[in-house]
Every structure is written in structure tokens, then in C-alpha cells.
Amino acid sequence: MRQETDPRDGDIIEYLDKGRLRLAVILAEDGNKKRYRAVSEDSRELVLTLRQVTHALPKQLSPTLSHEQLGQELKSIRLRAEQLVVNVDASDLWELLVGEMEEVELSTLADLAHGEVSAVTCLSTASLLRDDTIYFKHRKDSLYEPRNHEQVEALKAELAVQERRTQSREVFLETLVKALDSTPDERGTEFDKVMTDPLLRRYMEMLLHLAVAGENATDTGEACELLEDLQARLDHRLKGHASRKAFHLLVELGHFSPDENLFLLRHQLPAEFDDVLEEAAAALVAEGPRRLREALELGARRDLTSLNLFSIDDLETQDVDDALSITRIPWGWELGVHIADPCFHIAFDSPLELEARRRGATLYLPDRRIPMFPVSLSEGLFSLQVGELRPALSFLFEFDDNLNVGASSIVQSLVRVSHKLDYEGVEDRMEHGSSALDDDLRKIYEVADLLAHQRMADGAVSIDIPECKVRVDDDGRIWVRQRRRDAVSRMMVSELMVLANACAADFCVEHHLPAPFRTQEEPDPPMDERDFEHIPEGLALAFALRRCMPPAITSTHAGPHFSLGLPAYTQATSPIRRYQDLLTHFLLHGFLREGRVTIDGESAHLALSQADAAMQSIRNVERDSGRYWMLRYLEETLDQVREATVVEYVEKRGDAALVVVHDTMMRVRVSLTRRVPLGEVVQVVVNQVNPRADTVAFRLAT
Structure with missing residues (x-):
């Protein structure tokens, strides 16, 4: 968030860089466009907009110092602030202020936490409240609002749920890795163990939905993240896009067969009678x-x-x-x-x-x-x-x-x-x-x-x-x-x-x-x-x-x-x-x-x-x-030369034709070497076929 007072030369500020907060020293205003030349912690000179600046720390450094010296100073402030964070609990600050103040300055919080106001204590306190958002709400610039008791209890409960989910997520991933490292017979037992635990089943159902819905799947962000974490633990052995990875995972676990009918699952047609x-x-x-x-x-x-x-x-x-x-x-x-x-x-x-x-x-x-x-x-x-x-x-x-x-x-x-x-x-x-x-x-x-x-x-x-x-x-x-x-x-x-x-x-x-x-x-x-x-x-x-x-x-x-x-x-x-x-x-x-x-x-x-x-x-x-099964049949008879009848041309001119392959009655597109009369029989072979991707291509036999 931007400051009410624009940064001055020498100010130490925190700024947003691709979602991360970093330190920099303002060198000078870059023209008259609310843009500032600055030096970052890694001693690089950069140009910042006012929108990127979150707040200034209560200390200045001389802009005349070298870029290396400025970078070293900033790193030192960062390191000391990180060391101080472990000594303070946000709940202690909250207990002092709840019901007493509607808003409180960062400098006041730093003074209460560390007994002094400095760039190091302010940065340490800001980092503490950024990591622990239960007790204080960041309003704007350097102002914070102590939450009331009801809000704190609600956030604690929400955090507890998130922690349980994080733990169950870790257990889920460990269980899958263990299952995949076991024998095929043991995998079924591990899968059943997952499906009987409501918290673990939730993650498996995400992967099932992703595998079944395929490329049309929606709301699959968490499932994709799960797969990526699992991939890292499995040395990236699952191949293809996300839904294909989920499918192959379920095959390896023994829940799906390699020829599982995903169309039946996708349309949720009942297979049994109650x-x-x-x-x-x-x-x-x-x-x-x-x-x-x-x-x-x-x-x-x-x-x-x-x-x-x-x-x-x-x-x-x-x-x-x-x-x-x-x-x-x-x-x-x-x-x-x-x-x-x-x-x-x-x-x-x-x-x-x-x-x-x-x-x-x-x-x-x-x-x-x-x-x-x-x-x-x-x-x-x-x-x-x-x-x-x-x-x-x-x-x-x-x-x-x-x-x-x-x-x-x-x-x-x-x-x-x-x-x-x-x-x-x-x-x-x-x-x-x-x-x-x-x-x-x-x-x-x-x-x-x-x-x-x-x-x-x-x-x-x-x-x-x-x-x-x-x-x-x-x-x-x-x-x-x-x-x-x-x-x-x-x-x-x-x-x-x-x-x-x-x-x-x-x-x-x-x-x-x-x-x-x-x-x-x-x-x-x-x-x-x-x-x-x-x-x-x-x-x-x-x-x-x-x-x-x-x-x-x-x-x-x-x-x-x-x-x-x-x-x-x-x-x-x-x-x-x-x-x-x-x-x-x-x-x-x-x-x-x-x-x-x-x-x-x-x-x-x-x-x-x-x-x-x-x-x-x-x-x-x-x-x-x-x-699907016709493509599987073609996959098994890949090298077979087949007869096909030319039934239609794609355009009024050109040699791209639609032919009907006799042994499957599939109508497919083939490029002919010349334009032949409709009804003429040609010989074709499968060029490539992928049943799961629902793709097949034919070419003229040579």
C-alpha cells in the first residue's frame, strides 16, 4: 500500500516485487511521474512506482553510498529483523491492545514488542503481523487494527481446519507414495484405507474428478497442485497433461483398469440397481x-x-x-x-x-x-x-x-x-x-x-x-x-x-x-x-x-x-x-x-x-x-492394409477426401495422390492412433 507521504531520498522502504516483499533505498525521484530510482538488497538499481511501495522504515541511508554498501546495509537490517521475530508473539501484543485502540501505528507496535522504534524492529514487527494475521488486520500504510475476540476465535478455528487439511494432505501423499512402492495386491488395501477416511477421501475424489472429466474438468486447481507435489515425490514418472496423469495414477493404484470406461463415469449412468x-x-x-x-x-x-x-x-x-x-x-x-x-x-x-x-x-x-x-x-x-x-x-x-x-x-x-x-x-x-x-x-x-x-x-x-x-x-x-x-x-x-x-x-x-x-x-x-x-x-x-x-x-x-x-x-x-x-x-x-x-x-x-x-x-x-474400442482395435492391427471407399471430397478442388474404411466403417480424412472418382476403392493404413486422446489418422498405403 502506498504511503500518505511520498518517499524521500534515502528512505528505506519495503516494496512488492512479483508478490514478494523486498527492501530498497530511494535514490531520487525518476522525473515527475511518481516513479523512483532505488537500490535493492542485491545492490541492483531499479525503478519503482509509488503503487509498489508498502511503507517506509524509520531510518534513512545516504544515497551517496555505493550500491554495494547500500545493499549490504539492507541485508543487515533484514537479517537482524528475522532474528528478532522469534522473540515476539502476536497474541501478546493483541492482549495489550484489544478493546483499547481501534487503530495502531506500526511504530507503536514495534515499541511495545521490542522496546524501541527502529528500522529493524519495525521490519521485524511488520513481518510478524504479516505471517500471523489472526490478531491484527492491516488497514493501510503502517496502520493495524486489533481484531475483536469473536474474530480471533473464528480465525483460530479456520486455521485449525487448514492445519488439519495440511496434515491430511501430507498423509494422503505419503500413503499414495507408499502404495505405489508396494505390490499390486497391497495397493488395493492402501486405496481402501484412503477411501474410508473422510479427510483423505476428499483428495482422492479430487483426482477421480480430474481423471474422469478430462480436459473439460473445472475447479481443479487443488487437484493439479496435489499431482505436482506427488510428481516431485515420484521422480515425475506420471506423463501427460493433468487429467492424463490423474488417470495413470489411478491405473497404477489398481482403481482403474487401463481401458476404464471414463465415458460411463463422466455421464454418471447407473450401472447397478439398488x-x-x-x-x-x-x-x-x-x-x-x-x-x-x-x-x-x-x-x-x-x-x-x-x-x-x-x-x-x-x-x-x-x-x-x-x-x-x-x-x-x-x-x-x-x-x-x-x-x-x-x-x-x-x-x-x-x-x-x-x-x-x-x-x-x-x-x-x-x-x-x-x-x-x-x-x-x-x-x-x-x-x-x-x-x-x-x-x-x-x-x-x-x-x-x-x-x-x-x-x-x-x-x-x-x-x-x-x-x-x-x-x-x-x-x-x-x-x-x-x-x-x-x-x-x-x-x-x-x-x-x-x-x-x-x-x-x-x-x-x-x-x-x-x-x-x-x-x-x-x-x-x-x-x-x-x-x-x-x-x-x-x-x-x-x-x-x-x-x-x-x-x-x-x-x-x-x-x-x-x-x-x-x-x-x-x-x-x-x-x-x-x-x-x-x-x-x-x-x-x-x-x-x-x-x-x-x-x-x-x-x-x-x-x-x-x-x-x-x-x-x-x-x-x-x-x-x-x-x-x-x-x-x-x-x-x-x-x-x-x-x-x-x-x-x-x-x-x-x-x-x-x-x-x-x-x-x-x-x-x-x-x-x-x-474408443475401435481405436484400440486399430492399435492392435496397426500395420494392416485396409480397403476404403472414397465417399466425399473435403473441397471442390484438391485431393483431401473422406473415405470409409471397410472393416470398421469409420469415415476418415485421407490425402490422395490424385483426385479419383467417388466410389473408387483405395488402400490405406493407420498412420497414428491414440485411443485415450481419441485421435486417429490414416494415410494411403505405399
Whole structure:
């Protein structure tokens, strides 16, 4: 703080230099700009501004002395002042003055403390009060205010807390160093010790937050300081920026695996179900068979257990929520799409329904699956397991012998699945099989193919982009599997799900049910076939078409879905895995049971909004997790030459292109040696990849 009286030639002053207080002697005013030439303790001449000067000490030195002599004098004053500080306690001064004076001069305090006023005693007293701020408050210049008793007690308590934190911080750092110097098995014990102590856990949670939030972490100053102190004790063995250091530390401690899913932690998606929900699920499982038998005996639902139902899923699927049937009727065929009906077991706004709403959907990750319902329900009571009596929402469609569509209906039913099939097995059966089931499959495909062509005629747009799924098995091996959407078995199941969902949408529109409708506007500007004439069939055309498509949106208001070629569309075929479908089931279930709308628009909209928030997080986590493991796959197959299709050029001129790498379906930028036609296949290799940094670069193979 500046003096009320400007410094004079020869004054010894304290000044601020980069946050530190130093001594200097004023030589002379430097012009008329409140700037002063001075000599510092290290005998350097410098220019000080009035703002830098805190106060002058009660002594002068002759400006005519040499710089070396002035520096030596200042050092001597500093040394003697430091020796005096240890002989005085600020509390003793405070006891003499509290309640007696509102403000006191530094010189008075120096006299009380040391019995004389000098440059040495004033500097010593100022240093004492600067280090111990509990008893006096520095007002301005050389004035100090004795704090009252309440203020002193509050500051003492605050200081005690800070001291405990400092001690716990030191214990925390020592514990980490000890843990890192121990065996991997012992590290877990040390980590548990930290997490059971509230004071130590606070520091670990800081590092956890920094590691999980990554570069988007906020309020991480203390965590970064912790890491720097730890780095000094670990000989700087943690590498990377702060969040990466925190991550590697947690890996070394055994709390994280090297492939820890930070995306899941970042979005705070629940992985487990609490005990109350697990108990509720167990109660349903215990009561389920009895309730189903009663429903069958009482005829409360249509008995379709005589139908030959079969499910078609991936080989590993256990949460089976749809099955198919086809039956000969006098005027043709009855096709059945039977969807698992959780609404038989749980009520809207019940704890399990609210939990499903909070989760939004089953989360599918490369190395694990986190269900929307407890496993005892999603893979047990709710799932259409072979041989088990199950409630269903059955969509029944009649076709004549020429496969012209006739009547359709939605019924609450009881079913029993006879066969669990997988997609590859269905392909083989349809091509080579000779059983009655194989004939049923071929007939269903015939229906599905006809329905697909009808939708295309009605304006639907088919975009065939293969889907690549990355999986990690229990041994940590990474597998990449490509699924073609136009595979016969997948096309058949997909088309029949579209049929059932369109039927559900029509029913909801007819009966004014506020279902979660999926709508998609027409492209703007409209698609013109001439814009695509120069693009060959295949990936280049598929990606060009996809770029034209506006996003589909979900709301409780019905409208056309452009790419499906339908006037209305909802989703009702995955109620075990997706909340939107479950909500549609509740609406259909209520109307079929009571003949009225049982969930009003406001309640449906609220439920949908709550689930949508979770769904956004799920989409992000699934996308980012899939990409991480795909980059890990590329890391393991770094030298492999891969084929890629040129699908787009970055600019109208130049050779920078976007290509789709066939074995991963990743769209990446590559610099070509020349501009080749869209759709041409080139060979590329990975140039560099860093899964944790989410970076990958390809180059043309040489």
C-alpha cells in the first residue's frame, strides 16, 4: 500500500516485487511521474512506482553510498529483523491492545514488542503481523487494527481446519507414495484405507474428478497442485497433461483398469440397481408364474400358446422382446408379431417404471451391457424365453393368398415361444431347410419383402450402410463384426418391426393416445435424382443420401416419417430395452384394457422428456465407447492394409477426401495422390492412433 507521504531520498522502504516483499533505498525521484530510482538488497538499481511501495522504515541511508554498501546495509537490517521475530508473539501484543485502540501505528507496535522504534524492529514487527494475521488486520500504510475476540476465535478455528487439511494432505501423499512402492495386491488395501477416511477421501475424489472429466474438468486447481507435489515425490514418472496423469495414477493404484470406461463415469449412468429395486424385481419373479397361470385360466388375455412362435436375435441375446408366427387361415395367412409385455407386471409410475424412465434404455457397450430393468426381469420374467408362458402384445395381420394386406389387430395375449433362432441360422434354414419351420420362415420373408417394396413405392428411402459392431470378450480380445442391413434375415425382422410399429402408430392416432411418435421431415431442398447420377451404387451413394436426410425427432405429436415412407410411426417393439417403447406399451395397454386414454398428454410428455435426457447420455456413451474400442482395435492391427471407399471430397478442388474404411466403417480424412472418382476403392493404413486422446489418422498405403 502506498504511503500518505511520498518517499524521500534515502528512505528505506519495503516494496512488492512479483508478490514478494523486498527492501530498497530511494535514490531520487525518476522525473515527475511518481516513479523512483532505488537500490535493492542485491545492490541492483531499479525503478519503482509509488503503487509498489508498502511503507517506509524509520531510518534513512545516504544515497551517496555505493550500491554495494547500500545493499549490504539492507541485508543487515533484514537479517537482524528475522532474528528478532522469534522473540515476539502476536497474541501478546493483541492482549495489550484489544478493546483499547481501534487503530495502531506500526511504530507503536514495534515499541511495545521490542522496546524501541527502529528500522529493524519495525521490519521485524511488520513481518510478524504479516505471517500471523489472526490478531491484527492491516488497514493501510503502517496502520493495524486489533481484531475483536469473536474474530480471533473464528480465525483460530479456520486455521485449525487448514492445519488439519495440511496434515491430511501430507498423509494422503505419503500413503499414495507408499502404495505405489508396494505390490499390486497391497495397493488395493492402501486405496481402501484412503477411501474410508473422510479427510483423505476428499483428495482422492479430487483426482477421480480430474481423471474422469478430462480436459473439460473445472475447479481443479487443488487437484493439479496435489499431482505436482506427488510428481516431485515420484521422480515425475506420471506423463501427460493433468487429467492424463490423474488417470495413470489411478491405473497404477489398481482403481482403474487401463481401458476404464471414463465415458460411463463422466455421464454418471447407473450401472447397478439398488436393493429396493432388486427386491421388487425378486417379488415379481416369485409371483409371476402364478399370476400368468391365473390370467390363462380366467381368459383375461387371448390364449395364443398354440401358435408356433420363434424369436430371431443375435446368438448372445438373452433379453428377447419379440417373436414371430405365421398361421394358415381359411382366406390366407395370419402373421403375428408378438412383443414382450412388461406392463402385465409393472404399473406406470411404479418404482421399476420410474427407474426404467431414469435409465432411458439398455446401454450396450463393447465389453458389457447395462440393462434398463434388473437382469432377473430383462433376461428372465419379461423375456420371451423358450417354453415359458409369457404375456405379450400381439400384432396380428391377415393376408390373402396373394399376400394382399387385410385386417390387423392388437391384442393382449399369452404366448409361449417354441424356437430361439439366430440370424445366421435363419439364413441357412431359408436357403437349405426343409422343415415346416423353414417353410414358415420363407413365407414370412416373402411377406416382408413385399411390404418393403410397397414402402419403397410409397416414397421410402433405403440407405444400405453396413453396421460395424466392436466387441470385447472375457479374455480381453477385441472383435469387430460387420452386419449388413440387407441380409435376408435382418431385413425380414426389421421390416416386420416396422410393420408392427406403424400399426401401433395408427392405433394411437385413431384413439388420440399421446404416444412417442417418430417423425422426419422431407429433405430441404428436396432430393433430385440428377444430383446423384454421377455417384455409383454402394457406399458413396449411401453416404450421399444420408447427408441429405434431416434428423428424426420424437414427440407426442404424430406426423409423417419421410425415409420410412409412413404417415405415422412410433416404437413399440423393444419395451424391455427402450423406454420410449415401454411408454407406448403403457398407452396401448391402458386403452385395450379400459377403452380410454389412461395416461394424459402432460404425463406422457413429462415421462418422455425425462427418458430423453438419459437417452442422450446413452447415445453419447455408446458412441464414444464404441469409438474408443475401435481405436484400440486399430492399435492392435496397426500395420494392416485396409480397403476404403472414397465417399466425399473435403473441397471442390484438391485431393483431401473422406473415405470409409471397410472393416470398421469409420469415415476418415485421407490425402490422395490424385483426385479419383467417388466410389473408387483405395488402400490405406493407420498412420497414428491414440485411443485415450481419441485421435486417429490414416494415410494411403505405399
